[in-house]
Each structure stands twice: as C-alpha cells, then as structure tokens.
Amino acid sequence: MALELTVGGSAGAPRRLLANYPWNVAALVLVISALGVWNLASASRSAHAPVWIAQLWFMAAGVGLAAALAFFDDRTFHRLAWVFYGAVIVLLLLVMVKGRYVMGARRWLAVGPVRFQPSELAKLAVAVALARWFHDDAPKRRGAYGLRQLAVPIALTLLPAGLILKQPDLGTALVVVAVGATVILFAGVRWRSVAALLGAVVVAGVLVWPHLKPYQRKRVETFLHPEGDVLGAGYHATQSMIAVGSGQGTGKGWGQGTQTLLSFLPEQHTDFIFSVWAEEHGLLGCLLLIGLYLGLVTAALGIAGNARDRFGQLLAAGITGMLFWQAAVNMGMVVGLLPVVGVTLPLMSYGGTSVITVFLGIGLLGSVAVRRWVN
Template sequence: MAPDVSLAGTPQRRLFAHFPWHVAFVVLAISAIGIWNLGSASRSAHSPVWISQTWWMGVGAGVALAVTLVDYRAFHRLAWTFYAGVVVLLLLVMVHGRHVMGARRWLSLGPVNFQPSELAKLSVALALASWFAADSEKRKDGYGFFGILLPFGIILLPALLILKQPDLGTALIVMAVGFTQILFAKVRWKTLALLAGIGVVGAVLVYPHLKPYQKKRVETFLDPGADAKGAGYHARQSMIAVGSGQALGKGWAQGTQTNGLFLPEQHTDFIFSVWAEEHGFVGCLLLLALYFALVTSTVDIAGNARDRFGHFLAVGLTGMLFWQVFINVGMVIGVLPVVGVTLPLMSYGGSSVLVIYTAVGLLANIGMRRFVN
C-alpha cells in the first residue's frame, strides 16, 4: 500500500529540520548582491530598475515558499500538462508576441509582460524528470540511440520554437538542461560518440540558417580582433570593463565603463561586467564562490533525492543554474561567444527571477523531503 504523503500527514517539524537552509542563505546572499549591483548599474538610467527587481525577488521568494509546501511528487503527473501549456504559450508568442528589437519573445498578460521561453526551462526539466523516473528504471544497462529519441523530441519541440523567436541563448539553456538530464540517465559511450558526431554535423548544417548577427557573434568569438566596432563591440567593451577592475575593483558606482555608458545591456546580460569592474577579482571570487556553493549543494540534493523523479528533476534544475552561470560569465569574460543568457539573480528581469526562485523552491522541496517516508 502506498504510504500517505499528503501534506496533512507530514510532520512539519521533521520537514523543516531538513530544509536546506544553506541553499536559502546562498540564494538570498546572491539576490542581495544582485540588487546592490543593479543599484549601481542603473544610476544613469531614468528608472531605477533595482527597485522593481527587489519587488520581483519578493514575489519570487513567495512563489518558492509556496512551492516547498507542496510535496514535489505532486508535480510528477502535472509535468505533462505544464509542458503542453508552455508549448501552447510558445506558439501564442509566435502569433501574438510583442516585438522588441526585432524579436518576439514577450507575451502580454494585462499589465505584465513575460517570456514563456523562461518557463520552457522548467517545463523541460519537469517533463524529462517525469519520463526518466519511470523509464530509466527499465534500462539498467543504459540508453542506446533509439532509447533517447523521444527525450530528444521533448527537448527539441520547445527549443526550436524558442530558436524561432529568435532567442538563441534561452534555446541553448533549454537544450543544456535536457541534455544534462539525458546524460544522467546513463547513455552508452558509443551512443555519446555518435551524438557528438551528429552534433558537429548538425552545427555545420544549422549555421547557414542562423541570423546574421548570431553568425557574427560566433565569428567574432573565433577571431575577436576581426571586428572590434561591430559585433565584437560588446565582447570587447565587457572585457575592458572586467579587466580594468583589477584585484579590488573601482568601487560601487565608480565603474567608468558602467557610468561612461560604454557597456551595452549592462543591467541584463552583461551585469557581471559591472560587478567585475567595480569589485575586482576579489568580488568575482566571492560571487563565483556563492554560485559554486549553490550548484554543489543542489548536486548534493540530486544525489540524495529519495526517488528517481526527484533525482532527475534536481539534476535538470541544477543544470539550468549551472549552465546559465557558466555561459553568462564565460561570455562576459570572453571564453564563450556572446549569447543572450541571463545571470541567475544578478541580471535584471522579472521572468528570469521568478523562474530561478521557482527552481530553487523545487530543489529545496526535493532536499527537505529526502527522508520523509
């Protein structure tokens, strides 16, 4: 007989005894740094974005708390409904989306605009977790090529819709989340090699269909000196900002690259360069240490999850946090090409903040219920 795991029957004290306080602490610490940093980055703008960011974080914390109160296993079957809903939203964006700078990424919901592509990250993590929870148990000797075709489809449907918007960055993160989960489902080495081959061929085939600006970015990354004023401008300016921060940084609101308005998108995708310029290597070390602590704690949650669903979900969400941090920081400091990926809890943006907080809520949920019946 199934154990009763409904909320009413759960001893609350035991639940909170296992609440991952360290994760909450790290998240709040990064959030606080993020708001403080936005305060500096938005000084020259007319609207102080750090205020609205604070509101979003408040809402996000509320959502995260609400998410921890419901046993995560409740999301197991809802995963598919959620997935279908997100796909519908993505289709809606293609038809009704708001045009901003040549892309349709936003959906208006009354006074609030949001990006369904952000939700796609969660929906893919949930759907694949749900699929592998049942399926991976049957495949003790790992997945072959055909076994992962369906999971691939689950990833590619939303990813391609997002790519069409176009939003390369978010599409990449959606795929990174899904592939991380697939890897954790134990794929055979031979299959991995085959996939790598397909990946290379695919990239070659897809490249001609990228938008010109996206191609430019890849080219610039491969040869940064080639085009310092055009596509290389962002990368170059952001590296100057980061480098000029030196060991201790220029001090809060003293960044000349920030205040001198040289940095584009400084409060969204390039927020890390503001932090690096004003707080130097020491500041970066602190921030990356916090992210490292966050990611390793959530890896730990994945490892100690009480069931397969929890495990795969935690893996997906951890992947989301990790890849966003790595790709964003890597892009800002010039180890990766420029793609539009936000830095969790540092970049300005309501949709992004809400999704990250929801993910953290789910992770805490999995963590605090690892021993419960």
C-alpha cells in the same frame, strides 16, 4: 486531489519542512540575490529608471513562490509534469502568433499588465518533463540508454528549443538544450550514444550555420576575432573585456565603474551584469561571486544526490544544470571565453521572468529536498 496537492499533510509536516529544508541553498540564494540588487543599484545609476527596485519586487515574489512550492510534495510535480510541459509548449506557440516584437525578436507574451517570456519557463518544463519520463521509463529498462531509446527525451528537449530558436533567442534555446542534456546524462547514457550525439551536434551545427541570422553568425565570427571589429559587432565583447580587466584586483568601488557609469557597457543590466560586478569589485569580488555560485551548484547537486526517487534526483539535476549552465555561459561570455549569446546570470541579471524562473527552480529544489526521507 486536494490531499495529493498537499502531501505531507500529516502532523509532523511543518517540523519536517523546517528540519529538512535546504537552508544552505536558501542562504546562498539570498546572499547572491542581495549582491545582485546591490549591483543593479550601481548599474542603474546611469539608466533612466532605478531598475533595482523593480528587481527587489521580483525577488520578493520569487521568494514567496519558492517557499510556497516547498510545501508541495514533489510527486505533485511528477503528476503535473505533462500538463506543465504542454502548457509551456502552448505558450511558446502563442508567442509565435501573438508575441510582442522587442528589438526584432518575438519573445514576450502579454497577459493583461504582465509581460513575460515563456521561453524562461521552458527550461523548467524540460527538466520536469524529462525527469518524469526517465522516472517512468526506468523500470522497463535494462542498463544504460542507447541513442534509440533516447528519442523521446531528445524530442521533448528539441521541441521547445526549436520554438525558442524561432523567436529568435539562441541563448535560451541553448540553455534549454543544456538542461535536457544534463538530465539525460544524469539518467545514464552509453558511451557510444554520447559520441554519436556529439557527432550529431556537430552535423547539426554545420547544417544550421547557413540558417543562422546574420547577426548570430557575426557574433560567432566576432568571438573568434573579437578585436577585429571594435566598433561593430565586436563592440560588446571588447567593451565587456575592458570593463572586466579594468576592475583589476579589487575593483573601482561600488558606483565608480566608468564603463558602467558612462554606458559603454551594452545590456549592462541584463546579459552583461557580471562585467559591472567585475569592474567595480575586481578579481576579489569575482572570486567571491564564483565561489557563491559553485556553492549553490554543489548544494543543489547535494539535493539531487539525496533525493528519494529517480524523479527527484533528475529534477534536481536538471534545475542544477539550468543554474550552472546559465552562470558558466554568461560569465564565460562576459570574460570573452564564449561568444556573445543572450543568457542571463541567475539572480544577478535584471528581469522578472528570469528571476521568477530561478526562484521556481529553487522552490522545486526545496520540495525535493524536504521529502528526501519520505516514502
């Protein structure tokens, strides 16, 4: 067991670790993280607590975790996949029973002084579990997957997503589904199945609509007509777009964003952190950040493309999907292209669990990348 946990324990391991480590990913992550902390320092000017210091600690912990994970052979994660997945499901069930209510939702679990959201870990758990299932399943298969053969991975995705939706946390549930879908798509699906799946999603949407909370429905309606209700549910969307638009070409400058400073931006530390960036750094800053995210996503995709086995490829693809969907959905929401759902912007949004989750994902990417030539 000890040997397996430290696979790569041969004499050349440290050198290989350094040589194969995806430094491009690490550099992009560190640059985005630094910008994120810098941006938070501005956003917290009007808040009571300087949250950027806390964020710095989370990131330090995250870097440590990511580095540590890189030492493990990705086969370890293959082996532990079901344990991890099972543990996350248990935690999600625990949240339903013992979770803390914050603003009407039960998302937090307190372990001693530490509070965290198991739903964040569920994104990783789905990626790991699905990667393992497809890895193990591949030898038995001929050709691409049909819908019936996808029953298990779809169930593995929808179980945690359903639990998270129950909290309720629509945004994270959607990301979990997106991660699952990404892994499934990478694994290979028949055209017909995809069409059927899309149809199922539409049907599910129609069926789910009556059961959505009024605030969720309101958000979707507001997305369709944001200016219709400027002071009510459209307030978030409207103020966010004002912040972004008023940044213009080069922004108002760090700490000069009036929307930020005077608290017109709701959730400005977390879900709407991108509007702070856009207001203070303008289109130029935004293009820089988008470029960094695109770089991170393509670098992560590169790891998926070079992984030695199906598990590594799919795990890297799932984590890439997590990063990409969160970034795209969050920015799309802030600029008014998508309805307001609670999705964080990786490495920019404030939040311990969110930061740790991203870094755990980066750690897994590192682990996969380092052993790409090892058999």
